[in-house]
Amino acid sequence: MPISEGHSALPNEPTTSEVGEFIVNMYTKENFKEYSNGGIQLDPIGHLFQSPDSIIEGAAGKKSDEIASLAKPLASAGESKKEHSTIIVQMTTNDSNPPSTPKSPLSRRGTGLSRIRITLFHKDSGVSVQESWRKRNSTVRLKNSKNFVSFHNIYYTIPQGYFWQRKPPKVILNNVSGIMRSGVNAIMGPSGSGKSTLLDILADRKDRRWVTGHVLINGEKQPHNFKCACGYVVQDDILTGTLTVKENVYLSALLRLPPEMDKDEKLEKVDEVIEELGISHVADTLIGTAFTRGISGGQRKRTSIARELVVSPGVLFLDEPTTGLDSTTAESVIQILHNLSKKGRVIIMSIHQPRYSIFRLCDHLMLLSRGVVVYTGVGRAALPYFANTLGVECDEFENPADFFLDNLNETENASDRETGDTGHPLGNKWYDSEDYQILTDKLKRLLNKAIDQPDGIAPKYATNPLTQTYYLFGRGMKKLLRDPTAGVAVWLQNIVLGVFAGIIFYQLGDGENALLDRSGAIFFCMLCNLFTVATSLGLFVNERALFIHENSSGFYRVSSYFFSKFFGDLIPLRLLPVPFFSAIAYWMIGLQAEVEKFFLFMLGIFAQNMAAAGLVYSISAAVGTFPVAQIIYIVLLVFAMIFGGFFVSLNTVPSWVTWLQWFSYFKYTYAILLENELENTEFTYCGRYNGTVCLFTTVEEGNDYLENLNFRQYNIYWNFLGLGLLALALFILTYIFLLRIKKTT
Template sequence: MHTDKIESKPVRGSIFPPNVDQGVYLAATDISYQITNGVFEQSTARILSGIKFFAEPKTLTGILGPSGSGKTSLLNILSGRLSSTGNKLVGGSIYLNGKKVTSRDLKSRCSYVMQNEMTIPYLTIEETLLYSAELRLPFLSAKERREKVRILLNDLGLVHCMHSIVGDDKVRSISGGERKRVILGTELISDPQILFIDEPTSGLDAFMAFQILQLLIKLAKTGRTIICSIHQPRTQVFQAFDEILLLSKGEVIYQGPSKSSVDYFSLIGYPVPENYNPTDYYLDLLVPRSNVEKFADNRLHSITYEQLRVLPELYLSSEYYDRVIKKIDEHLSRQYSPIPELLLFSRTSHTCFGWIRKKLFAFSVIVKRSFMNNARNTLGSLVIGVLINAFIAVVIGSIFFNLPSFTSDVGASFKNATNIVGALFFSVMVATFGAMIALESFTRFRIIFSRERAKGLYGPATYMLGKHVGDFFFEIIPIMVFSHIFYFMSNTNSVSYPEWNTLSQYLCYQLTILLTSWASYGLVYFICGITKSLELAYGIAPLIIIFFVIVSGFYVTVNKLPSWVSWIKYISFQRYSFSALVVNAFPPNKTWGPIQTDALLKQLSIDQTSFLLNAVVLVVLGIIYRIFACIAFALFFRNLGLE
């Protein structure tokens, strides 16, 4: 699997076209957001209160405020990513070009860049943008998508490093500024007219931060509406914004031209000291202190909690608030032409054929990028897994080495049969725990799923199926190495029965281990779907496996289980794996030396003596686990990584 390479050659077109005639005007009225916590004694935390906001084309607007002021929450609401659900209540109205819009309308016309946007680490910059183009522009031809990516690489200044992998916090490759531009490029590929960016300069040095702001200014001047949240910009970065909105505890302190903010704060009695960064002053000012706390710099003002409560009222009585109200009123009374949707949400996608095409493109992208990421990370995804499984096979195989078959003595034969059953059970356990390694990677990459799902790129089922297909080869090879080595070292199927030859037994053994791994990975997906952290996943996984193992029939025969726990045997894949392996080694209605295999199966309480039926149940359980995983992802990870 590969992506088409883009040649470094002169390009036509640009992401910086001439100014558009209209652009997108955004207005918001009475935006509020509160969270209710507790069950018996409920408490309400108010995050945003009655905010009125306006942004227009050809402007770069910054949302500033101390930590916890509500910057990211406001950005998420304005972009349609945060709406009322459960204990979260969002109020107010949002308008695009005078028309009141829903969350779906906002998603279909806006793009959003997260502060800590996660990428597939072993993809190159070129591949990252190409796959983004395939996800977002499925209705364009491959040639058109490649041309768009070529233009992006050129305009974002990434041509020189287009074949470098993107990397992440663990895999170092390109610089922070280059990575920011790559992430920005994945959103610009769909040519949005309104762009939301959370903390575009975080983690960058002064030079890189200014470079990113220069790029955003250039984008804004083409007619786009760009809105950023930013924590504590340097003076040079602050001066790059056309408009700013200053928040404190969810209320507006100031909204207007960035250059006028100094005059405003002087007017209300808080002048910015000479040669001092205005944003540093504002953010220090908006953190209240007690009367005894003072700044070391005497030029700075300490503000008490009582004084801070007055600042929103001063803004509401200012000309800058009147300016925002006037702009909103003018905006709502004007007539605009319709706003074009992003190509992903074009009318073509609403047809049956368009819906299928979009799903297939998303599936193919998830498969290709998962496979490519694993293929480049062979040390982490394959080599280590193969070596560990080979080591385990040799160690356990040496313990169960060349297990003896039956003898003429019934007691000794039963003892030998018990040893073989124990070896088969260990095969099941290794295949089960071999899938647990996926907890870490799947937990990390589900953030990518949550964010791309929030952008309307695909749903849980598409992601689950594509991720499984892309990872399948790298999941089965290690466990197949184990099962092959252990099978021949332990000699668990040393006796051939009529019409049941050694090759058949070997293939059935390998198939059972493969299906056990299939079901185990399905369970891992489900566990990742019901846990919100890797630590919790690692805690819950052994607990579920212990219950499944207890009812598998090895430690306690299933007919001896108490009624309150016996129902688990029907959903325990280890039970069917264990039964399939034992039935394969000791087929019913046969003799194993002096032992009747039916008697042995009865002693182990293996009531399902059909190998084929056990295998089919393993397939079905793997599917059921994945269905429930999809449901869990749909319900529990709607906002993962979006906060």
């Protein structure tokens, strides 16, 4: 792909203190593996030659000991390599005191080495190569990694409307192809151009049913579970607010680094990444919640990046990393990414409209408009491409990013007014350009090599399910202890409601209304516990984005997350408060003063809360918003209460809806608690039921009447079994909904 002269507003060359020249020979690859023996290679994104497989080999040096040592041959010239032309290379340094022992260009650019200026001359004729390559000189970085991501003819089409509606599918991406290599790769375009969609496809985070085309990683087929092997930073920082910066990063290390590393090594890696990103001064500060002030937006973004970098991914994806940040903070974040890319990482980010100081840090640029590629190549070459091919030039002091978006939006609007076409005229010009033909040839060679390869499989999870559950349970406990709204409020609610129930029904007697009063007290106790269980409606709703991101990134399995919530929410918040509520309400109300009956009462409340929690969890996992989840729970709660046997006799309910009683946890719990209270009582059953005054002289008569009302249709143990099966079915349904979330994201 040709390199064109950079924009006039680009920074000038650095002040140099040393200049050296040496002659190098350029060879065309013939049966010579790229990167073999560590030869110096031109940036594959911005190569100067039509053959992207060309390599440079040093021959001699002058005027600088450092430059001379850098120019020594690093790969022996085999007989299979053909001498093609001569290159005069001028190296400049901006360090007046270069190191006495220069670093090899194979590892990292040596201290003091700033630029390499290359002038090409044809060996025989002496004619400048500028005529054929349109470039007299350029800036090239030495690379030490061959990591790259190539994508070939990507289409992303989604269906529209419901099954009874005949609507054409919507094309989000239309024949998108390109190569992203080591460095900072930016995907730019107007809103709705498909930037985030392309990023998700490259990171293997879109449903493959709607994706056609190929994605290659280092020239090989994208492995299954690639999303677990790469790093991905979402646009809205998804962190656990009740944990510190270091705890968030450390949890990522514990779950994603191999078990062969001990905790000290993982902690050392965490400290190294935190230091590298410049957030060590806030390492012990909470991220922050709605009730607790935490770190700033820029520090949150760096923490999100640190969670991914702790596993040293070769490819790092970022979706709008500058969103919500001021210009200075945004530039510092991109500068950090730019520095990280020098280590051979492929940094791919979508970005909307960066300032110039951010734009100049992008090594590679892809412009999208309505899902069509308008340009892809070296970032500095985009402006000359627009000037030479499209005939539009950027003003000297105008931000290139603003210039690109203005032209894209203007062309889109003009196309809509004139033809109503959903395509983009600039995309057609790109497909007709010489640069696109060169890129297409390279992509075809890569795809032909990989087409017969077997599908690769990346490691899915670094730790076993038990370890994942343990660490997630620990995170849940920290959140419970540090967030007063999650733990203290629930316990306080149980105690307050227990006292309130005890005051209202304090010491019930054995008089005329004994049956009505005791059945009402039992029903009220059941209802109070259902109010406390309802606080779990936001459990999966509030953590939906966190679960999607962490599960997609290979933090943990769905089963580990489910069981961590089962033990971390159900036990401490739904079951453990029950003894306190029961002890207060049972003895204040004055139910049968027998220890055995008290524990059976408490066990009945336990079982009800299990079934109710299963219903709440399944609703929370199935619905993405809290108001909708709340409405669904209220409706189902009303149905459960109606078919519980307290408000209406189940014998009078229409036969075509009586089957709903078997899904009412009220029915089972009410039968257990009422029979437990009325069994073997010494007082005569008296009470008013459904407008009728009931007076029984013997216990047997009362029991027979209650049995006819479906209060005692089965014994206690069968009702416990019914509650258990209902709870189990609801927990299984919750797990299925979590799997569905994973599958559709």
